[in-house]
Amino acid sequence: MRPELLNPLFTEVEALKGVGTALAKPLGRLGLKRLVDLLFHLPVGWIDRKRVTALDQADVGQVVIVRVTPTEYRFGRSPRAPSRIVATDAEGNTVALVFFGNSSGYAKKLYPLGEPKTIGGKLEQYDQWLQIVHPEIVEDAETLPPREAIYPLSEGLTGKRLAALVAQGIERAPDLPEWIEPSLKQRHGWPGWREAVARIHADPADAKARERLAYDELFANQLALQLVRASSRRRRGQPLAGDGRLRDALKLPYSPTGAQSRTIAEIEGDLAQSAPMLRLLQGDVGAGKTLVALIALLIAVEAGTQGALLAPTEILARQHYDTLSRMLAGVPVTVAVLTGRDKGSARESTLMGLADGSIDILIGTHAIFQEAVRYRRLGLAVIDEQHRFGVAQRMLLTEKSERPPHLLAMTATPIPRTLTLSQYGEMDVSRLDEMPPGRQPIETRVISDDRLGEVVESVGRLLAQNGQAYWVCPLVEESEVSDLAAAEDRAATLRARFGGKVGLVHGRMKPPEKDAVMAAFQAGRVQLLVATTVIEVGVDVPNATLMVIEHADRFGLAQLHQLRGRVGRGEGRSVCLLLRTAGPLGETARARLALLRESNDGFRIAEEDLRLRGAGEILGTRQSGEAAFRLATPEQMNELIETATQDARLLVDRDGGLEGERGQAARLALYLFERDAAVGLLRGG
Numbered sequence: 001m002r003p004e005l006l007n008p009l010f011t012e013v014e015a016l017k018g019v020g021t022a023l024a025k026p027l028g029r030l031g032l033k034r035l036v037d038l039l040f041h042l043p044v045g046w047i048d049r050k051r052v053t054a055l056d057q058a059d060v061g062q063v064v065i066v067r068v069t070p071t072e073y074r075f076g077r078s079p080r081a082p083s084r085i086v087a088t089d090a091e092g093n094t095v096a097l098v099f100f101g102n103s104s105g106y107a108k109k110l111y112p113l114g115e116p117k118t119i120g121g122k123l124e125q126y127d128q129w130l131q132i133v134h135p136e137i138v139e140d141a142e143t144l145p146p147r148e149a150i151y152p153l154s155e156g157l158t159g160k161r162l163a164a165l166v167a168q169g170i171e172r173a174p175d176l177p178e179w180i181e182p183s184l185k186q187r188h189g190w191p192g193w194r195e196a197v198a199r200i201h202a203d204p205a206d207a208k209a210r211e212r213l214a215y216d217e218l219f220a221n222q223l224a225l226q227l228v229r230a231s232s233r234r235r236r237g238q239p240l241a242g243d244g245r246l247r248d249a250l251k252l253p254y255s256p257t258g259a260q261s262r263t264i265a266e267i268e269g270d271l272a273q274s275a276p277m278l279r280l281l282q283g284d285v286g287a288g289k290t291l292v293a294l295i296a297l298l299i300a301v302e303a304g305t306q307g308a309l310l311a312p313t314e315i316l317a318r319q320h321y322d323t324l325s326r327m328l329a330g331v332p333v334t335v336a337v338l339t340g341r342d343k344g345s346a347r348e349s350t351l352m353g354l355a356d357g358s359i360d361i362l363i364g365t366h367a368i369f370q371e372a373v374r375y376r377r378l379g380l381a382v383i384d385e386q387h388r389f390g391v392a393q394r395m396l397l398t399e400k401s402e403r404p405p406h407l408l409a410m411t412a413t414p415i416p417r418t419l420t421l422s423q424y425g426e427m428d429v430s431r432l433d434e435m436p437p438g439r440q441p442i443e444t445r446v447i448s449d450d451r452l453g454e455v456v457e458s459v460g461r462l463l464a465q466n467g468q469a470y471w472v473c474p475l476v477e478e479s480e481v482s483d484l485a486a487a488e489d490r491a492a493t494l495r496a497r498f499g500g501k502v503g504l505v506h507g508r509m510k511p512p513e514k515d516a517v518m519a520a521f522q523a524g525r526v527q528l529l530v531a532t533t534v535i536e537v538g539v540d541v542p543n544a545t546l547m548v549i550e551h552a553d554r555f556g557l558a559q560l561h562q563l564r565g566r567v568g569r570g571e572g573r574s575v576c577l578l579l580r581t582a583g584p585l586g587e588t589a590r591a592r593l594a595l596l597r598e599s600n601d602g603f604r605i606a607e608e609d610l611r612l613r614g615a616g617e618i619l620g621t622r623q624s625g626e627a628a629f630r631l632a633t634p635e636q637m638n639e640l641i642e643t644a645t646q647d648a649r650l651l652v653d654r655d656g657g658l659e660g661e662r663g664q665a666a667r668l669a670l671y672l673f674e675r676d677a678a679v680g681l682l683r684g685g
Contacts, residue, residue: 051065085097
């Protein structure tokens, strides 16, 4: 249960005066189901009103409130012609009140000649006339606020109605004890929580109120992560100290880079501790994360425990199985793979091997932490493509052992520092910022799609030389069906030209069919792989040297960079062709493609992607289960995340966590911003 003080905030909106079934529907479409949702539905802008007694050209472009007297009707003969009412202000200045949509009867009824009315609206100039289009009659001019908030709305809900409901919500909202460290609050000049909510709805331009609420949300998120970290550190894990025998047996094609060696040393140091490791490994495409993960898994096996590697898709899991099996050739380690499609005796054999300890390393999808999967002694869990999994899913895997295993999370999507702190604040972070020897730089070109024929010709020349290429189809809309149609159409066109050299892979294929096409591409029987963006095109094919991406201007930087990284894995010169929509591009799309053309640095690209697109899109927060932010903007994250992290650490490490006076208030913040789901120790608190 939530602390009782917060109960009014979690009241259903139907409890507010005037909210019945009809009004609850448009509110529900906006996600406004409880009073707290209304309070956190912040204005996106505002209208400033200016009260005037006389109209003046100097006020053109402003919203004015003025008292006028209608003097003449000027209605056109056609029903489509606008209806105009000529009116004068107190000093005799003339203004036209303009109405569209066959509204002469409506206009006459509202504005009888000779009867003064107080009106509001945007003052415009049309030819020599001052005019106000569709003015609003103002009944309560004296009480009307000079600044009106603009809210995101839904059909059936007006801004005026929503503002009235928000006012009811503010009236019911309780005063909450302060969770911000006092000197910090004073230094920034922030109001209290309830005052900040009232101020932001009264004046959307109130920067201090908006900053305070953004900070509250970031602080609650960081506190949740710090509590997870502290809880994990308190649990006694199993120190893992390997003897090096398995690592010495590895026959590597190259010596590890400095970044790999540094990261391996950090991991080895973590594994030797009794507190379970919580480490995030970031590495650009091709930076060598797989080798680092393998070394970590071998340390766990050398120490007499088992390792598990979790991948988000079946394709990626089986690719890891093939890659690790090749790397471990001649090394006395047993590796197995387990995915949702494994059934019958094969699955039973794997489960038995895990339970009796004869399987050293298990690779698989979510299936590896189902209830039926029991390990003899799980020492290390590695999660690949970490951005696909939330905090709760990370914690699930750590419960597969009597003593919590060490956890290494990896991502090939470089994450900006602000997002690393906000999404993985409970983890230590390692970065692979060097490329292994032999990794080729990729030449990137931007080409208008009206030159599609030339691109197809260049693909033909590559295939004639036994080369291989990827062709990624456009993201038509957020729909797997539309992606599939685009991919099928493109594959059909290319097959008409290149015949059986073309393969098609998409997310709606059955796993065996998908695996067969991937295997054919890897073996070179398929030379041109057409794919949608809903799957991981994760096969490592060194012979593939060309990546074609249609309508590249519709994609985010990080996704384009990931797709580009599928080539450049062999010795040959690799090229990525970004086909952009013909005609003028928007400023953001143009900046995005220009940066990709000039840079192969995934970390730089990620920072720019955050600036251009925002946090949610980069990490896919809605899909991943990570904490989405309702109030904090990317700019505010940049400015406030470090302070919020330090404040949360201070509370947990020095001020007694949730038990002190400020800690009890902070507990309210966790519930208020719904970060309690990530912190199991708050359940029932």
